[in-house]
Amino acid sequence: MLRGPKVEEKYPVPLTMHQLWIVSLCAPVNRGSDASRTTLYPFKRINDKRAWRWLAENWEVSSQGDVLTALSGLAQTGYRAQVAERFGVSPLAWDVALYVDVARNAFAAGHLDEAEAWRLLGNVVQPTAATYGSWKEYADDYLLGRMVWMGTLRGTPDEGFPAPQKVSDEHLRALLEAPDSPWNTVAWRAIGEPDQPRG
Template sequence: MLRGPKVEEKYPVPLTTHQLWIVSLCAPVNRGSEASRTTLYPFKRIDDKRARRWLTENWEISSQDDVLDSLNGLAERGYRAQIAERFGLSPLAWDVALYVDVVRNAFAAGHLDEGEAWQLLWNVVRPTAAAYGSWKEYADDYLLGRIVWMGMLRGTPDEDFPAPQAVSDKHIRTLLEAPDSPWVMVPWQAIGEQDRHRA
C-alpha cells in the first residue's frame, strides 16, 4: 500500500500552544495509531482521499456547503440537544470533539483552506473553555456523551459501529497521563494564557 509523505514534511511549522489546545479537543475521537494529534492535518501521513472518504461515509459531506451545514448543526444543537431532551444532560464536549474532527478532515479533504479551518475552530474555544476547568472535566463530559450516544444506537443498524467503551476509556486515560499526549504538553489553562510558539 502506497503511503503519502509524513505530515511534518508538508506542514513543518509546529502549532502554537493555542493551536495545539484547539486541535486537542478532538483527541478523544482519534484513537487510531495513524491519527495525528499535534497538527491541523488529521493524519500522520498525507492522505486527502481518506479524509474525503471519511467525510462522505460518516457525515454525508462532499462540499464546503455540506461542511458548514454540519458544523452549524453541531455548534447550535448537536447531539447534546437530543441527549438533553431524553436524559436532561447536555455534554458539550461530545459535540465539540466531533466539530473539531470534522474541521480537520474538511481541511485535509480540500473543502477548507488553512485560514478558514482555524477561523471555524476558534468558534468553539470560548464556550468550551468556559464550560470546563480541566482536560479531566472535558474528558468526563465527552465520555458521558459517548455512553449516551451508544445507548441511543441500541436496536439500530449502527449498534455495533462504535468501539467498545473500554477502548475509549483506556484512550482517555492515556491522553490524561502519557508524557507525549497533547493534553499533557499543553495544559487546559494554556488557552487563557499568552500564545507561544513551541519547539
C-alpha cells in the same frame, strides 16, 4: 498500500500552544495510531482522499457547503440537544470533539483552506473554555456524551459500529496520564494565556 509523505514534510511549522489546544479537543475521537494529534492535518501521513471518503461516508459531506452545515449543527445544538431532552444533561465536549474532527478532515479533504479551518475552529474555543476547567472535566463529559450516544444505537443496524466503551475509557486514560499526550503537552489553562510557539 501506498502511503503519502509525512505530514511534517508538507506542514513543517509546529502549531502554537493555542492551536495545539484547539486540535487536542478532538483527541478523544482519534484513537488510531495513524492519527496526528499535533497538526491541523488529521493524519500522520498525507492522504487527502481518505479524509474526503471519511467525510462522505460518516457525515454525508462532499462540499464546503456541507461542511459548514455540519459544523453549524454541531455548534448550535449537536447531539447534546437530544441528550438534554432525554436525560437532562448537555455534554458539550462530545459535540466539540466531533466539530474539531470534522473541521480537520474538511481541511485535509480540500473543502476548507487553512485560514478558514482555523477561523471555524475558533468558534468552539470560548464556549468550551468557559464550560470546563481541565482536560479531566472535558474527558468526563465527552465519555458521558459517548455513552448516551451508544445507548441511542442499541437495537439499530449501527449498534456494532462504535468501539467498545472499554476501548474509549482506556484511550481517555492515556490522554490524561501519558507524558507524551497532547493534553500533557498543553495545559488546559493555556488557552486563556498569551499564545506562544511550541518548544
